[in-house]
Amino acid sequence: MAKQRTDYMKMNTWSPTDPILPEELSSNFVMLDEEMKNHGINVKWFGAVGDGKTDDTAAFQAAMSMCDKRYKMFVPAGTYRIRQTIENNSRGIFGIAPYVDSGEMGTHIIWDPVDVSTDLLPCIRIRNSGDKAIFEDFTVTGIADYNSRNLSTWIDKESFDQNSYSMFAVGAAAIEVTGKATPIFRNIRTSGVKVGQLLNSTNGHVYSYDSSWNGLIGVYCRINSGDYFYQGGGISGAFCGVLLGTLLNAGHRGGFDAHLHRTHLGFSPYAIYQCIDSKMDEYNQASTVRGLSGMYTSAQFEQCGEAAIKLLSKSATSNLRMFGFGFSWSVPTYSGNAGAWEFPLPDELKPLGEKQQYAAWFGTITAPVTFNDDLGTLRKSSAPGAIGSAYIDILTGDKESDLCGLVISDTVIRRKVTPLYKTVDLRTRMEEREHRTLMPVSAPNLLSNPEIISNWTVSNGGSISLVTVDQIPLPITNEMKQVIGIRPVILRVTPDGTQSPSLRIKFNTPSLPYQGDANRNLAMQYFILETDYESGTSFKSIGRISAQNAEYIFNDAITWKTKGWKHLRGRELASKTGLLYEFSIGFIPKSGETYIAGVMVTWDHIGSYSPYSHSYMTDSLEIAGSGNGIILTDSVTNARYRLSIANGSLHITEA
The missing domain is CATH 2.60.120.260 (Galactose-binding domain-like)
Incomplete structure (x- = not known):
C-alpha cells in the first residue's frame, strides 16, 4: 500500500516536460496516466540526447509510436540529429521555440538523412492523424548550404531554360503534407533543405501562422488540392519562395490556390515560380495548366532578384486578388560583399543583358482579377535587359480587371481575347x-x-x-x-x-x-x-x-x-x-x-482601312442589270428617291 502511494505521489509531482521519467515509471510506460500523456509524449523519455551529434532517430520514432494517433509529441530545447523520416503518428509536434542562432536557442532538428538519393525525402511526413493537428515552435535544418549566389551548383541551365523540374539536383524536404492530412503550422522555421514545406496532399486545407519556410525552395505545391492559408512569417528560398508545377490532380494540372496575409515573399530570385514537373509530353498535350488563384493581402514581394512571379505561358490565372505588391528589386548582379542583400540569378544561369525583363510573367489571365496598388506596384527594373513591369500572354474574360498594381503603362499584353473571339475560325x-x-x-x-x-x-x-x-x-x-x-x-x-x-x-x-x-x-x-x-x-x-x-x-x-x-x-x-x-x-x-x-x-470591329469619317471605297462601284439604281434619302423631308439611267439620261423617281 505504501508503495502504491509513493508511485502516485511521484506521478503527480513530476512534469511531462522533465527530461527523465521517475525510475519506477521508466521501465513501465503503461503506468503513465492519461493526464501526463495529454501534456505530450517527450522524446527524451526514450533516450533522445539533443546534443547535435547523437542520432536521435530511434528515440523520436519510439515517442511517435507511443503517441498512438491520440497524443502530441514534445521535443524539448536542444539540437536533435535525425537520419530517417519520422512518420507522424501524433496529434501534433511541439517544441520550446524555433532555433534561430546561438543567441536564441530552442528546439532544433537537424535533418541529415542516410538516404541521399531519394528526392524530396522529408524529415517529418504528416499523413496519419493529420486532421487539424498542430505543429509548432521548432526548427528543421538540413545540411545543404543552399544560396542564391551559387545556384548553378544545384540547377542545370539546360533544364532551367526549358522550365523543367529536372533542373534541380536531388535534395531533402523538411516537412511533407500528404494523404488527407490537414495540419496547422505555427512558428516553424526551415532552412538548409531543398524544400521547406512540401504540399503533396489531396485535401488541401493546410494552414501556416508566423512560420518561416526556407530552403532552395520555401514551399513546393506539388499536388494542388486548394485552400492553403499563410499568415505572418515569410516564404523564401535560394531559388524561389513558392514553387508550383503541372501535375494532374482532381481534373486539373498544377496551380496554387492560396490566401496569404501579412506574409513576406521575395529575398529570392523568384518569389513565385512555376515549372513543368509532369512528363513533358503530358504538358505539351495539355491545353492549359493552372496558375494562381486566391487572395494576397499585405503580402510583400521584397528584394526579388529575377521576378516576383514567373508562370508558364500555358498557365491560366483566375479568381485572383492581390492588394498591392510591396515590391522591390534586388540588384541584377552580385558584388563582392557576401553579406549584402543580393538575390539575382547568377550569370551562369542568365546573362546580365537578359535579366529582370519583367517583374511578373503571366500566361492567360481571365478577368476579373485584381492587381491594385494598395501596398505599392510592380515596377520596371533598371537592369540593361529590362522591358516592362509585367507581361501577360493573353488577357481574356467577360468583365474588367483592375491591373493598376502592374503599372499599366509598362505592362505588355500580347493578345486580348474576349468571348467573341474565343474560336479560331471567328x-x-x-x-x-x-x-x-x-x-x-x-x-x-x-x-x-x-x-x-x-x-x-x-x-x-x-x-x-x-x-x-x-x-x-x-x-x-x-x-x-x-x-x-x-x-x-x-x-x-x-x-x-x-x-x-x-x-x-x-x-x-x-x-x-x-x-x-x-x-x-x-x-x-x-x-x-x-x-x-x-x-x-x-x-x-x-x-x-x-x-x-x-x-x-x-x-x-x-x-x-x-x-x-x-x-x-x-x-x-x-x-x-x-x-x-x-x-x-x-x-x-x-x-x-x-x-x-x-x-x-x-x-465594333476592325474594317478595311479608310482615312475618312464616312464609308469609303478605293475603286469604282458598278451596278448592272435592268431597273437597278441607287436609292438616296432626302436629308430634309426623309423622302426616298431612286437614281437610275435610261437611254443615257439620269432619272430621279420616288422609291
Whole structure:
C-alpha cells in the first residue's frame, strides 16, 4: 500500500516536460496516466540526447509510436540529429521555440538523412492523424548550404531554360503534407533543405501562422488540392519562395490556390515560380495548366532578384486578388560583399543583358482579377535587359480587371481575347475583314483624317512629316498592301535624340468630346516601323484612346523583337461613357526615325482601312442589270428617291 502511494505521489509531482521519467515509471510506460500523456509524449523519455551529434532517430520514432494517433509529441530545447523520416503518428509536434542562432536557442532538428538519393525525402511526413493537428515552435535544418549566389551548383541551365523540374539536383524536404492530412503550422522555421514545406496532399486545407519556410525552395505545391492559408512569417528560398508545377490532380494540372496575409515573399530570385514537373509530353498535350488563384493581402514581394512571379505561358490565372505588391528589386548582379542583400540569378544561369525583363510573367489571365496598388506596384527594373513591369500572354474574360498594381503603362499584353473571339475560325474571319480585297467598302474612321499632317500633335520633342513608299528604309509588306493599299500615306517621326516623342490626334467632331455610344466596343489599328536598332533587341509601342473621366482604352504596351513593319491592333474594349477625346501613340524611340501608317479607330470591329469619317471605297462601284439604281434619302423631308439611267439620261423617281 505504501508503495502504491509513493508511485502516485511521484506521478503527480513530476512534469511531462522533465527530461527523465521517475525510475519506477521508466521501465513501465503503461503506468503513465492519461493526464501526463495529454501534456505530450517527450522524446527524451526514450533516450533522445539533443546534443547535435547523437542520432536521435530511434528515440523520436519510439515517442511517435507511443503517441498512438491520440497524443502530441514534445521535443524539448536542444539540437536533435535525425537520419530517417519520422512518420507522424501524433496529434501534433511541439517544441520550446524555433532555433534561430546561438543567441536564441530552442528546439532544433537537424535533418541529415542516410538516404541521399531519394528526392524530396522529408524529415517529418504528416499523413496519419493529420486532421487539424498542430505543429509548432521548432526548427528543421538540413545540411545543404543552399544560396542564391551559387545556384548553378544545384540547377542545370539546360533544364532551367526549358522550365523543367529536372533542373534541380536531388535534395531533402523538411516537412511533407500528404494523404488527407490537414495540419496547422505555427512558428516553424526551415532552412538548409531543398524544400521547406512540401504540399503533396489531396485535401488541401493546410494552414501556416508566423512560420518561416526556407530552403532552395520555401514551399513546393506539388499536388494542388486548394485552400492553403499563410499568415505572418515569410516564404523564401535560394531559388524561389513558392514553387508550383503541372501535375494532374482532381481534373486539373498544377496551380496554387492560396490566401496569404501579412506574409513576406521575395529575398529570392523568384518569389513565385512555376515549372513543368509532369512528363513533358503530358504538358505539351495539355491545353492549359493552372496558375494562381486566391487572395494576397499585405503580402510583400521584397528584394526579388529575377521576378516576383514567373508562370508558364500555358498557365491560366483566375479568381485572383492581390492588394498591392510591396515590391522591390534586388540588384541584377552580385558584388563582392557576401553579406549584402543580393538575390539575382547568377550569370551562369542568365546573362546580365537578359535579366529582370519583367517583374511578373503571366500566361492567360481571365478577368476579373485584381492587381491594385494598395501596398505599392510592380515596377520596371533598371537592369540593361529590362522591358516592362509585367507581361501577360493573353488577357481574356467577360468583365474588367483592375491591373493598376502592374503599372499599366509598362505592362505588355500580347493578345486580348474576349468571348467573341474565343474560336479560331471567328478570329480568322474578323482578321480577314481588314483586307480591302475582301471588304472593299470601309467603315468610317472615327479620327480626324490621319493622312493630314496638321491633324497631328507631337509631344516631347521631335518633328513629323509625310513621306511616300519611295522614301522609307524598308518596303511595305504584302499585308500592308492588302490592308491600306499599294501607295499609302506614311507619317515619319524624327525624335530630338534626347526624348521619347508621342503623337496625338483628335476624334472627328466639331467639339470634343466625341459623342459615342457607352459600352460599345471599339477597335484600332496601325502599322509601325521603328529603325532604332542599336538601342536593344526589342521594340515597343502603345496606341491608346483617351475618354471621359481619365479613362484609357487599349492602354497596353506591346513589344516585339522582329525588325520591320509591325501591325498593331486592338479589339473588343469599350468606353464606359462613349465620350472620346483623342488617340495617341507612345514609346516612340529617342533616336532613329519611326514610320506610321494606316491609323484607324472604328466602332465594333476592325474594317478595311479608310482615312475618312464616312464609308469609303478605293475603286469604282458598278451596278448592272435592268431597273437597278441607287436609292438616296432626302436629308430634309426623309423622302426616298431612286437614281437610275435610261437611254443615257439620269432619272430621279420616288422609291
